[in-house]
Amino acid sequence: MALVTISGYPSSGKSTRALQLKKYFEDKISEPVYEGPLKNVVLISDDSLGLTRDGYNDGRAEKPQRAALFTAVQRNLGTSTVVIVDGLNYIKGFRYQMYCAAREAQARVATLFVAATPEICRTWHQSKPEDARYTEATFENLIQRYEEPSSMVRWDSPLFTVPWNEAETPVEGVWQAITAGVLKPPNAGTKAIAKPPADALQALETTAATIVATIMEAQGLGGSSGGKTRIWSKSGGQTETAVYMQLPARTVTLAELQRLKRQFVSMHKKAITQGATENGPVDWTEDGIAEKLGDYLEERLVAGV
Structure with missing residues (x-):
């Protein structure tokens, strides 16, 4: 899977470049010699989602526009799909959000920056039908607020810049980036936390109670000589x-023993909601809990931790 983000001033020619990329990708995928995992191309834009340009007239209306675009990106990031996002994408924070979603989905990424002067964009904007134009105030505001992509930041890389007056789009370079480029692992912050089973708390409580009873019984049988003792068997x-x-x-x-058991259970109750403890992931089977509790008791009773 792959994500290509197109960015540029409004009316800079982004949609033209998006269509060129889409055609090139579809032609590559349909070649008899192609055996890669990519099978289809999805082009997402405000127009394809039925979003109007009036939505950019104020900040409150713009947030749902971006949310709809982001949701469509997430929905289409399938294992065999190239997603091309043809939108303003003028806020670096929004580009970063899409980049994180792509990394979480294990998708390669690329950014295409369509570079055009504000004067050229104004001319092209005025030539469009009225229902395809922004208001003058909104257009100028979008120009002023535009945050240009940079190859120095990871969420815009690899970055391909194409001038407005260049006929050819670097389609081959983008294709290489999304098929053979570096596949970055998900950010630690975006990884889904593994959830423990529904009966984790019950298993924690009953296993710990059984081990306490087993230790007390073993001491009653063998006195206080200590040594290696079996505390759990199944x-x-x-x-x-x-x-x-x-x-x-x-x-x-x-x-x-009861005091140490309560400490252990309390510490691991936190892990039921977080999926991990300070000491690493938890094995929520009864055997795993027993092994953890045995280590915990040893550290505090024998080693004096």
């Missing part, structure tokens, strides 16, 4: 899972 099919821990050479009281 049979599954033809295999048996066993967890051992080192007990101190003294009697551990029930109150002490």
Whole structure:
């Protein structure tokens, strides 16, 4: 999958470039020798989404416009799709938002900047039908607010700049970027947090309680000599899972074990909503909880952490 963001002043010729890219990509995909994963091309624009230019007349109306565009981008970032975003894309924060969505979807990215002077854009803007024009005030405001892409920032890279008076669009370069360019991993902040199973809290409580009871029983049978003690065992099919821990050479009281159990459970309740603890991801199986609790008790009872 891939995302191509087109950016430029209003009426700079972005839609013309978008159509050139779309045709080139479709021709490449239809070649008999092509065996890549990309199978279709989707062109997203204000026009394709039925968004009017009046939506850019004020900030409150513009936010839903951008939200609709962003939602369409996310919806179309499929495993075999090239998404071309033909829009103003004049705010670097919005380009960054689309870039993060592409990285989360494991899509390659490229940005095409259509460079034109404000004077040329004004002339082309006036030549359009009235229903395809912005108001004069809105047009000038968009020119003033435009934040030009830069190859120095990751969300605009790789950046392809094409002057308004250049007939050819760098279609081959963009194609290489979205088919053979560097595929960046998702940002840590955009990764979905793994959710624990619905019965995670119950498993946490019951497993911890069982281990406390097992330790008290083992001490009653063997005295306070300490040493390696089996604190958990469970049979599954033809295999048996066993967890051992080192007990101190003294009697551990029930109150002490209950206090450590409550600390352990409280700490891991937080992980039920976050999917991880300070010590890393949690194995929410009973065996995994037993192993974690065994390590936790050893650190505090034997090592004195």
